[in-house]
Amino acid sequence: xxxxxxxxxxxxxxxxxxxxxxxxxxxxxxxxxxxxxxxxxxxxxxxxxxxxxxxxxxxxxxxxxxxxxxxxxxxxxxxxxxxxxxxxxxxxxxxxxxxxxxxxxxxxxxxxxxxxxxxxxxxxxxxxxxxxxxxxxxxxxxxxxxxxxxxxxxxxxxxxxxxxxxxxxxxxxxxxxxxxxxxxxxxxxxxxxxxxxxxxxxxxxxxxxxxxxxxxxxxxxxxxxxxxxxxxxxxxxxxxxxxxxxxxxxxxxxxxxxxxxxxxxxxxxxxxxxxxxxxxxxxxxxxxxxxxxxxxxxxxxxxxxxxxxxxxxxxxxxxxxxxxxxxxxxxxxxxxxxxxxxxxxxxxxxxxxxxxxxxxxxxxxxxxxxxxxxxxxxxxxxxxxxxxxxxxxxxxxxxxxxxxxxxxxxxxxxxxxxxxxxxxxxxxxxxxxxxxxxxxxxxxxxxxxxxxxxxxxxxxxxxxxxxxxxxxxxxxxxxxxxxxxxxxxxxx
Amino acid sequence: xxxxxxxxxxxxxxxxxxxxxxxxxxxxxxxxxxxxxxxxxxxxxxxxxxxxxxxxxxxxxxxxxxxxxxxxxxxxxxxxxxxxxxxxxxxxxxxxxxxxxxxxxxxxxxxxxxxxxxxxxxxxxxxxxxxxxxxxxxxxxxxxxxxxxxxxxxxxxxxxxxxxxxxxxxxxxxxxxxxxxxxxxxxxxxxxxxxxxxxxxxxxxxxxxxxxxxxxxxxxxxxxxxxxxxxxxxxxxxxxxxxxxxxxxxxxxxxxxxxxxxxxxxxxxxxxxxxxxxxxxxxxxxxxxxxxxxxxxxxxxxxxxxxxxxxxxxxxxxxxxxxxxxxxxxxxxxxxxxxxxxxxxxxxxxxxxxxxxxxxxxxxxxxxxxxxxxxxxxxxxxxxxxxxxxxxxxxxxxxxxxxxxxxxxxxxxxxxxxxxxxxxxxxxxxxxxxxxxxxxxxxxxxxxxxx
Numbered sequence: 001x002x003x004x005x006x007x008x009x010x011x012x013x014x015x016x017x018x019x020x021x022x023x024x025x026x027x028x029x030x031x032x033x034x035x036x037x038x039x040x041x042x043x044x045x046x047x048x049x050x051x052x053x054x055x056x057x058x059x060x061x062x063x064x065x066x067x068x069x070x071x072x073x074x075x076x077x078x079x080x081x082x083x084x085x086x087x088x089x090x091x092x093x094x095x096x097x098x099x100x101x102x103x104x105x106x107x108x109x110x111x112x113x114x115x116x117x118x119x120x121x122x123x124x125x126x127x128x129x130x131x132x133x134x135x136x137x138x139x140x141x142x143x144x145x146x147x148x149x150x151x152x153x154x155x156x157x158x159x160x161x162x163x164x165x166x167x168x169x170x171x172x173x174x175x176x177x178x179x180x181x182x183x184x185x186x187x188x189x190x191x192x193x194x195x196x197x198x199x200x201x202x203x204x205x206x207x208x209x210x211x212x213x214x215x216x217x218x219x220x221x222x223x224x225x226x227x228x229x230x231x232x233x234x235x236x237x238x239x240x241x242x243x244x245x246x247x248x249x250x251x252x253x254x255x256x257x258x259x260x261x262x263x264x265x266x267x268x269x270x271x272x273x274x275x276x277x278x279x280x281x282x283x284x285x286x287x288x289x290x291x292x293x294x295x296x297x298x299x300x301x302x303x304x305x306x307x308x309x310x311x312x313x314x315x316x317x318x319x320x321x322x323x324x325x326x327x328x329x330x331x332x333x334x335x336x337x338x339x340x341x342x343x344x345x346x347x348x349x350x351x352x353x354x355x356x357x358x359x360x361x362x363x364x365x366x367x368x369x370x371x372x373x374x375x376x377x378x379x380x381x382x383x384x385x386x387x388x389x390x391x392x393x394x395x396x397x398x399x400x401x402x403x404x405x406x407x408x409x410x411x412x413x414x415x416x417x418x419x420x421x422x423x424x425x426x427x428x429x430x431x432x433x434x435x436x437x438x439x440x441x442x443x444x445x446x447x448x449x450x451x452x453x454x455x456x457x458x459x460x461x462x463x464x465x466x467x468x469x470x471x472x473x474x475x476x477x478x479x480x481x482x483x484x485x486x487x488x489x490x491x492x
Numbered sequence: 493x494x495x496x497x498x499x500x501x502x503x504x505x506x507x508x509x510x511x512x513x514x515x516x517x518x519x520x521x522x523x524x525x526x527x528x529x530x531x532x533x534x535x536x537x538x539x540x541x542x543x544x545x546x547x548x549x550x551x552x553x554x555x556x557x558x559x560x561x562x563x564x565x566x567x568x569x570x571x572x573x574x575x576x577x578x579x580x581x582x583x584x585x586x587x588x589x590x591x592x593x594x595x596x597x598x599x600x601x602x603x604x605x606x607x608x609x610x611x612x613x614x615x616x617x618x619x620x621x622x623x624x625x626x627x628x629x630x631x632x633x634x635x636x637x638x639x640x641x642x643x644x645x646x647x648x649x650x651x652x653x654x655x656x657x658x659x660x661x662x663x664x665x666x667x668x669x670x671x672x673x674x675x676x677x678x679x680x681x682x683x684x685x686x687x688x689x690x691x692x693x694x695x696x697x698x699x700x701x702x703x704x705x706x707x708x709x710x711x712x713x714x715x716x717x718x719x720x721x722x723x724x725x726x727x728x729x730x731x732x733x734x735x736x737x738x739x740x741x742x743x744x745x746x747x748x749x750x751x752x753x754x755x756x757x758x759x760x761x762x763x764x765x766x767x768x769x770x771x772x773x774x775x776x777x778x779x780x781x782x783x784x785x786x787x788x789x790x791x792x793x794x795x796x797x798x799x800x801x802x803x804x805x806x807x808x809x810x811x812x813x814x815x816x817x818x819x820x821x822x823x824x825x826x827x828x829x830x831x832x833x834x835x836x837x838x839x840x841x842x843x844x845x846x847x848x849x850x851x852x853x854x855x856x857x858x859x860x861x862x863x864x865x866x867x868x869x870x871x872x873x874x875x876x877x878x879x880x881x882x883x884x885x886x887x888x889x890x891x892x893x894x895x896x897x898x899x900x901x902x903x904x905x906x907x908x909x910x911x912x913x914x915x916x917x918x919x920x921x922x923x924x925x926x927x928x929x930x931x932x933x934x935x936x937x938x939x940x941x942x943x
Contacts, residue, residue: 043583045563048566066568088617094627433864
């Protein structure tokens with residue numbers, strides 16, 4: 001693989017590019033869905049392709065195509081196309097950065113390898129071993145005619161990547177994720193309610209192998225999930241008002257993703273996403289100045305491998321897709337905004353020589369763009385039960401149902417799967433369709449309690465849409481449950 | 493170039509012939525994609541790329557029970573594809589379970605669609621010229637530009653062991669510009685199968701004009717406002733009929749708004765919605781993921797709900813027939829209408845606006861998502877240019893409002909339908925064709941002004 005990447009790089013340099021990088025990628029994925037006891041999806045996919053990026057006269061050209069083993073002709077042809085494209089586009093660049101000034105290497109080119117720790121390889125496991133837990137969990141969601149849809153899902157993906165650049169980078173990494181989930185849909189009493197575990201929309205995904213799915217204990221949770229779906233369909237809708245709310249870590253994950261993750265992507269701040277996803281309320285002068293949240297709010301970005309694999313996320317890796325090594329840095333410290341998430345080019349536009357290594361592509365078919373990495377809220381000191389008691393009257397919300405946020409990442413509206421009315425610090429009754437809305441800064445500034453590390457958990461996202469044309473990104477967010485004061489609740 | 497008819501069908505037939513499965517279906521799809529994305533600094537991303545996707549769907553029968561699976565590979569290499577077939581067979585063997593299955597469909601007649609030659613041949617020099625023009629015009633007005641010029645062509649062949657063999661090709665060309673000032677933005681795009689029919693100059697002019705006219709917007713309080721929705725704004729709402737409602741699976745599972753409403757008057761009588769892959773303003777594939785010809789289907793007939801759309805499996809369970817709306821099988825998703833078209837009315841947008849006593853003219857809605865499926869309660873925010881309309885006249889630009897409302901309720905007070913149907917994107921990749929709509933009210937529930 002390295003030979004093919006080198007072939008492309010040498011051809012690109014020979015044609016006049018001042019920088020060339022090449023990614024050879026082999027991607028394998030599997031998905032299984034058992035729905036209402038039918039095996040409705042059994043699918044596998046393999047991709048093998050090459051992406052070549054060439055910096056020519058101040059502009060990037062990018063070319064990509066499927067690859068065959070020892071296909072040096074395709075590698076050279078893609079380099080030629082990438083150089084040609086860069087040369088055509090260069091006159092349209094208003095600002096021609098010198099790529100050599102965009103030091104990505106922090107001293108030395110990235111050379112080495114990284115592999116996601118995997119205990120039970122999901123691709124080596126027999127299909128029956130993967131299917132049986134799904135069938136059992138789906139069956140356990142049954143038993144009541146009010147539940148009209150029962151679903152158990154499994155998915156895994158392996159992305160092997162050989163990256164090389166004309167700066168001397170030569171890195172091999174294999175990123176593996178595995179995920180699963182269950183969901184029950186109750187359609188009764190004239191209402192529809194969905195309850196899921198451990199997360200909605202296909203479950204949760206973790207870096208690693210089948211051992212991560214086993215931790216979800218789908219079968220054990222299935223009866224509770226079914227019963228909560230039925231109870232929600234019969235429950236009253238959540239009343240409008242201003243309430244103190246305790247969010248489960250799963251919902252804090254959503255808030256982090258939408259109001260911090262996307263808002264601090266530097267390409268968005270610089271206007272490069274304005275044609276589709278939007279921009280950001282945070283401007284380039286916000287570093288060190290903007291009060292993002294209360295003193296209890298500290299958020300860090302981290303793409304490095306930690307000592308404990310349970311702290312890994314879906315964007316834990318060795319390098320990004322332009323050869324910048326993984327790192328950990330602070331986004332918000334004790335409420336104050338610290339720094340953005342950047343690529344080489346966007347970091348340079350802000351006067352920095354060093355990228356935080358957030359340039360990533362969905363696959364060999366896609367050019368890298370700035371992506372949210374693993375962004376987590378630092379845990380506090382509260383015990384969860386103690387926090388609920390201390391809240392007194394309010395709402396305890398769990399599970400992601402739907403989300404929406406404006407193009408500047410300022411105003412959001414999120415709906416939880418389930419709400420508990422809290423009265424005197426105890427759960428009084430379930431409420432359906434609890435919807436909370438607010439503005440990013442006001443919401444984070446209203447946070448006055450975060451639960452302890454014992455309640456902290458990483459959540460994987462596999463379908464983060466961004467870019468134009470749109471590409472999917474993967475990352476995780478870690479959070480413990482947290483409390484927010486005086487939040488506006490809409491009528492359910 | 494994409495694979496041509498003979499190449500694609502030959503490969504699909506070869507793989508079907510190679511398969512020992514009881515039933516085999518092979519889809520061969522190839523895509524050529526050339527795009528330039530740009531912003532203030534000029535081109536920010538550009539790609540000259542192609543891909544091929546071969547999907548092999550097999551069924552095996554063991555002791556009267558059936559197993560079914562799909563395996564895919566992004567290659568034309570025979571050795572890899574033999575491995576893909578073996579993988580599909582292995583997965584199918586593991587999935588064998590009792591229960592009836594619907595046999596693959598036999599031969600059908602489907603007219604062959606073709607990609608536009610101009611779009612296939614369109615190069616990067618012409619894209620760069622258009623981008624530079626957008627940069628120059630926006631810059632001359634002190635506006636920040638961002639946008640995309642893309643040409644895309646795809647061919648698709650499907651062959652199965654029951655004798656079905658269909659082929660088609662499509663193309664899509666698009667140019668868009670978002671022009672932004674400190675306080676406003678204007679969006680315009682031009683879409684067509686044939687790149688020669690794109691109106692780049694007109695698109696640049698419209699985006700710039702909207703951005704300039706909507707500067708310094710007025711902050712309105714949340715509340716109920718009469719609205720005229722331009723096609724992009726209308727499509728952002730109406731596409732949820734496809735996602736949430738018209739699937740036979742959603743109806744069977746009683747999550748669709750169609751539950752107990754099929755055949756009844758659900759929305760205003762001026763509203764007619766069809767799914768039509770042959771419509772000139774929203775053309776699509778003429779066969780579905782199982783190779784079944786796509787039918788033109790009326791989903792709302794003058795406000796009366798019809799449907800749903802189905803695939804072969806759901807049709808057999810309900811005793812009906814497939815309407816040709818299957819996704820690639822086997823799939824956990826239900827059937828999906830993908831070529832929605834709203835029938836035009838007779839009024840121009842200006843005429844619709846003249847009927848507004850006090851309300852909003854909305855060009856775009858952003859990040860619309862569903863909250864409740866039976867009444868199709870949706871939420872989203874205003875984006876790009878929007879205006880306050882009083883006594884039939886545009887009086888001021890507005891911004892910063894979020895709506896939360898039921899689509900069925902809102903369309904129940906449909907007061908007018910525009911005469912000009914436009915192909916418009918709702919959000920991200922989905923598109924449909926619709927004219928402007930005049931609604932008696934839409935509930936705006938919060939402001940987006942922030943702290």
